[in-house]
Ligand SMILES: CC[C@@H](C(=O)O)C(=O)SCCNC(=O)CCNC(=O)[C@H](O)C(C)(C)COP(=O)(O)OP(=O)(O)OC[C@H]1O[C@@H](n2cnc3c(N)ncnc32)[C@H](O)[C@@H]1OP(=O)(O)O
């Protein structure tokens with residue numbers, strides 16, 4: 026079902042500092058910050074050619090990454106995103122296995138203007154999974 030690795034997301038306490046680390050120390054091409062109010066995060070993307078890194082910082086009081094950063098104040102890998110050809114078919118197939126789809130189960134439009142869904146980390150080896158329609 027899953028295809029390419031679209032991105033690995035890292036939650037960070039200081040977005041400017043994280044961007045500088047990837048740009049100046051690691052020599053990567055770093056995008057400008059983009060607020061994603063519907064997702065409660067501000068994101069910076071780093072295109073590595075074969076995949077991307079997504080730097081995430083909380084936006085607003087109810088950010089879904091707030092508790093994670095509380096537990097990991099220095100930041101850490103938050104989720105991995107796999108591409109799927111048909112996100113609704115993938116969702117229904119996964120739900121039939123008992124996997125929990127987060128939120129109301131309906132895809133939201135993600136940072137790449139494509140539908141995305143999240144799967145509970147407790148159902149996938151302690152890893153939060155994002156699915157993005159390819
Ligand atoms: C920019 C748009 C989009 C894109 O296009 O790329 C994005 O990436 S948006 C990114 C942010 N959005 C989301 O993450 C949405 C889905 N996430 C959630 O709904 C929540 O983060 C969560 C997964 C339900 C967790 O919320 P939290 O408040 O942390 O819940 P709990 O404290 O109850 O945690 C339960 C349990 O799960 C463990 N956990 C939590 N987060 C992670 C994680 N990222 N990776 C691994 N494990 C995680 C947490 O430690 C708890 O474990 P126990 O203590 O053992 O119960």
Ligand SMILES: [Co+2]
Nearest residue numbers: 034079106155
């Ligand atoms: Co993501």
